[in-house]
Amino acid sequence: MIAVRAELPAPPLVELQGVDKVYGRGDAEVHALRGVDLGISAGEFVAIMGASGSGKSTCMNILGCLDVPTSGRYLFRGVDVATLTHDQRALLRRNFIGFVFQGYNLLPRTSAVENVELPLTYRGVERAERHRRALAALRDVGLEGRELHTAAELSGGQQQRVAIARAIVSGPDLLLADEPTGNLDTARSLELMRLITTLNQERGLTVIMVTHENDIAAFASRVIRFRDGAVVPGKGA
Amino acid sequence: MFLTSAFQMAARQIRRHGMRSALTTLGVVIGTAAVIAMVTLGRGTTARISDEIGKIGRNLLFVAPGAPRHGAAHGRVTAFALEDARAIAREVRGLVAVAPTAMAPVLAVYGNNNWRTMLSGVDHNFLVVREWTLATGRAFQAGEERSGAAVCILGDTVRGNLFVGEEPLGRSIRVANVSCEVIGVLASRGRSTMGEDQDDLVLMPLLAVQRRIAGNQDVGAILVSAADGESTARIQEDITRLMRQRRHITGDKEDDFAVRDLKELADLAARTTGILTTLLAAIAAVSLLVGGIGIMNIMLVSVTERTREIGIRLAIGARAREILLQFLIEAVVLSAMGGVLGIGVGLGGSYLAARALELPFVIDVPIVIIAFVFSAAVGVSFGFFPARKAARLDPIVALRFE
Structure with missing residues (x-):
């Protein structure tokens, strides 16, 4: 019995079922996603690729609970996100999802450690504890000694590391990275990818990353390609 | 818990834009100072009149020829x-x-x-x-x-x-x-x-x-x-x-004569001063409202400037109400600061004015408290609209905002 159960495929952490996303109305209607089916299990490292306008960003927004499908279902840990209120989706992001953006999106004129503390502020973590955990997260991304630097005083690669520290400080299940290396040179990109890979492999952090560089996507264990709002059939899907 | 952080964030934001914050609160400072000065000087005048009643002589009646309806200067006077x-x-x-x-x-x-x-x-x-x-x-x-x-x-x-x-x-x-x-x-x-x-x-x-x-x-x-x-x-x-x-x-x-109670006249004068004080304070309160509009204006600018920041906060799991609270608290801290400063300026100014006008300096504690509460309330009411605007931002749009 036990052996059988172990052989069953793990239930997906996130699952898209026939997801459509339509923007605008009438003639201005844009079908960003058409019937996307997708399942990603806990612990996976998935790269999403596709040309601009292929629907990959829309897909990321839905996966990140920033947006909801027009039709179809998005299940996060088996919960249909479309049935949640705005606030419930915010709490879902707060507790389970970490975001990394192409443009780093750190708070300006705010120190690295304060940036990393931010998600914990919303979780109601006490100040001293917040600080301790933020310092630990910065250490994990290799930024020891840079804690008090503001974004302007850090290089692009360092800023993105702060962003990763901010994303993982609250111990999320899912890391969503939207072209995390888009603004970095090759050496920094590779460093960053090694960091993300480490987080995926050592902590079992599920990573979904949008990129359009093949050598970056190569770090992922699975690549999903988007074209015209749909997943291109192939080995990834 | 979050409230504490929101106050810390507000304090930091205000410190970061020192000059702008100072200019923004100036309207509230002037408004509050005007209300305080009007009321304090008004109370001083009233106190002076009461004092005057004592000086004229207590329980003094004044009997003069001439019908009370016309003054002594009109009509035939015996x-x-x-x-x-x-x-x-x-x-x-x-x-x-x-x-x-x-x-x-x-x-x-x-x-x-x-x-x-x-x-x-x-x-x-x-x-x-x-x-x-x-x-x-x-x-x-x-x-x-x-x-x-x-x-x-x-x-x-x-x-x-x-x-x-x-x-x-x-x-x-x-x-x-x-x-x-x-x-x-x-x-x-x-x-x-x-x-x-x-x-x-x-x-x-x-x-x-x-x-x-x-x-x-x-x-x-x-x-x-x-x-x-x-x-x-x-x-x-x-x-x-x-x-x-x-x-x-x-x-x-x-x-064809009048018997006037001087105390009554003095009371009337005191009452009149009281009404005038209220009127002047009400006019001064209008400038406090204008100060509130200044705060609203700057908060709207601030929300636009910080659209990206709001997007980040929403993405990492801030609820709309927490964004609302953050901006509301910032507006309230601004206006309450203006209120405290205004109370100081108003009391200081009216102390000097009272000395120059030889009026007694009477601090009206309830009015000081009311002025403070009112200035904070100005922050709440004028900060609400910008804060709601911030809270209603779509995180996707806000994150892409340049």
Whole structure:
């Protein structure tokens, strides 16, 4: 019995079922996603690729609970996100999802450690504890000694590391990275990818990353390609 | 928990934009300061008037010829006589003193100095009803009053203008070409609430004024002081009845004299000041509202500037209400800071103004509290719209905002 159960495929952490996303109305209607089916299990490292306008960003927004499908279902840990209120989706992001953006999106004129503390502020973590955990997260991304630097005083690669520290400080299940290396040179990109890979492999952090560089996507264990709002059939899907 | 962080964030944001925050709060500072100054100075004036009531003499009634509806200057006026005052003293119960007076504008001359002033013909009761004391010298003696002796008591202003560095007692001055000896100087009372110099007068025995200067037997006004605990309304009524009888006014014919309760007049003046204070404070409160609009304006700018930040916060799991609270608290901290500063400026300014205007400095604690609460409320009401705008941002749009 036990052996059988172990052989069953793990239930997906996130699952898209026939997801459509339509923007605008009438003639201005844009079908960003058409019937996307997708399942990603806990612990996976998935790269999403596709040309601009292929629907990959829309897909990321839905996966990140920033947006909801027009039709179809998005299940996060088996919960249909479309049935949640705005606030419930915010709490879902707060507790389970970490975001990394192409443009780093750190708070300006705010120190690295304060940036990393931010998600914990919303979780109601006490100040001293917040600080301790933020310092630990910065250490994990290799930024020891840079804690008090503001974004302007850090290089692009360092800023993105702060962003990763901010994303993982609250111990999320899912890391969503939207072209995390888009603004970095090759050496920094590779460093960053090694960091993300480490987080995926050592902590079992599920990573979904949008990129359009093949050598970056190569770090992922699975690549999903988007074209015209749909997943291109192939080995990834 | 989150509230603490929100206050810390607000404090940081305000510190970061020091100049802008200062200019933004300026409107609230000025508004609050204006309200505080108006109320404080208004209360000072009221206190001054109450003080004045005491100075005029407590429970003082003023009986003057002339119908109350027209002033003394209009219509035919029949003066009182000394006997009227005596009748009041005799027949009305509960009086301390009755002082008949006759007034005339005169020129007082001593040596090369002259001074245009008001001459009052009075008897010893005058000092009693006005609760006035002498700085130096003595009051009129009974004999001087009976004979209408040419002696006078000077108000402090008259003394100062006629006798420069000279002792006035025993000197002879000319009042309307009548020579009289100075026997006393009144204690100084300063200006009244209406700004009139109370020390600008010369007292002479009533009979002396009537005979030597006015040339008639008229008594211009009768001052009556009621005993403590007596109803001035009842005394007013008694005097009116007595005077109507003596002046042969029958039936429903109108009085040709007026009995005024000075305390009532002073109360009225105090009430009027109170109303004016409220009015001025209300006008000042309008500027506080204008200050609120300034805060709203800057908060809207701030929300636009920080759209990306809001996007980040929403993405990492801030709820709309937490974004709302953050911006609301920032607006409230700004306006409450302005309120505190404004209270300081208002109290400081009115302290200086009160000193310059010789008004008592009265801090109205409830108004200070109300002003603070009101300024914070301005922050809430004018901060709400920008904060709601921030809270309603779509995180996807906000994150892409350049």
